[in-house]
Amino acid sequence: MTDRPVPRPTPAGPNARARAMDEALDWLVRLQCADAHDAQAFEAWLSAAPENAEAYVEAEALWNGTPLHQAAAQLHQGQRRSLRGRLRSHWKPLATAAVLLIGLFTLGNLPMRLQADHLTVVGERQRLQLDDGAKVLLNTNSAFASDLREGRQVARLLQGEAYFQVPEGAQGPLEVQAGPLRAQVRDTDFAVRYLDGEAQVRVQRGDVDLQAASDQRIRLSAGDSISVGPQGFGQRQRADMQKDLAWIDGRLVFENCPLSQVLAEVRRYYPGWIINRNAGLEDVAVTGNYRLDQPLETLRALAHITSAQLHEYPAVVILN
Incomplete structure (x- = not known):
């Protein structure tokens, strides 16, 4: 792909958010077949502006979500456009659908919150x-x-x-x-x-x-x-x-557990997003005993024992 996003200073004004989301979509496409240079450039882009990491997390959630698949299914069979073109042309309706889903999720939890003591x-x-x-x-x-x-x-x-x-x-x-x-x-x-x-x-x-x-x-x-x-x-x-009950004592204990399951459990305690971009890590067996009130330290330890790269950003952690 020749048209590649590059890190640049955050522009002032209301266009910064839109610019970050547009570049995040480009990165989603580019990272599907990324090399070492791409990984370094992506890390530089994430660090270039505070809204970049947020935009990437939202774009990836949308990429993997139901609205994208529904929009893709509705495309005419005869159309021959690139995946990037599809995402760009459908970004606004997809974003709207995502906002609606978030609203429904929040309202759906309202009765539960009203019942809770x-x-x-x-x-x-x-x-x-x-x-x-x-x-x-x-x-x-x-x-x-x-x-x-x-x-x-x-x-x-x-x-x-x-x-x-x-x-x-x-x-x-x-x-x-x-x-x-x-x-x-x-x-x-x-x-x-x-x-x-x-x-x-x-x-x-x-x-x-x-x-x-x-x-x-x-x-x-x-x-x-x-x-x-x-x-x-x-x-x-x-x-x-x-x-199974280690959490009562403030611990997370795993024994020969696939990393995918370990990350699913750690996500319950981490107030942000944990993204695994290396599918090869999902089945790696993990054994360990960690503090549940230090999820970031747990992620650092998991990256070390699985030889994964850990990229830390505000409210976002990415494993490669």
Whole structure:
């Protein structure tokens, strides 16, 4: 490709944002078959102006998103234009679609936020104590509510992850709800993760009686783990508590875990964007023990052990 974007000083005025987004689209095309010179030029471009990194992250999210695929499918079959031409000509409607999607996402979370008594931001944990004496530890980016119903304590995990410690001698069983999951517990320590419509239960101590939306029922004992989705229960499994519940002690523990899964977990704690531009790294097995309140240090360690290059920008980290 001969028409290549080059780093240049940030222009003053309202055109800076539009210029950055236009160049970000050029870089998306160029980096599909980049060489060492391209990588150096790209890093220089990202550092040239503060809006460049933001524009690139937004452009890549749009590139990989549904609106782009829908727009491409609507193009006439007889048209023979370059990919860059497609992106340029469809940028405004695609950007509009992206804004609409963001608006729908925000509004879609509004009912959940209105229901929540407690919310944690990305990277935050919060300790709570319920009226019946049960203790709750909320993990990152979680929404939680609780109330008394007919004399019994009901806790609702609306999103995220929580660890419950229910003491012996409580007035009654604690009922926990998380999407398709209902749990009745006494004298028990257990964790619930509820993300993307599926709940995961891990029991550290005691027994937990579970009910799925399909009215299936099962009892888990210490060391058991199970997933619960709209279709019911998955297979009962034995959990590795030292690894799966390490977040309770402020750690992230991985054992022979593909880097793609490791990055997915680290993203839950990093208040920005983590981009992996090297598909060859996704299946690299990772073993390590990291602090969850230092996600950037974790990324630096992961880059070191996988021999990857790490490029750090405000709110953006890119692995090559």
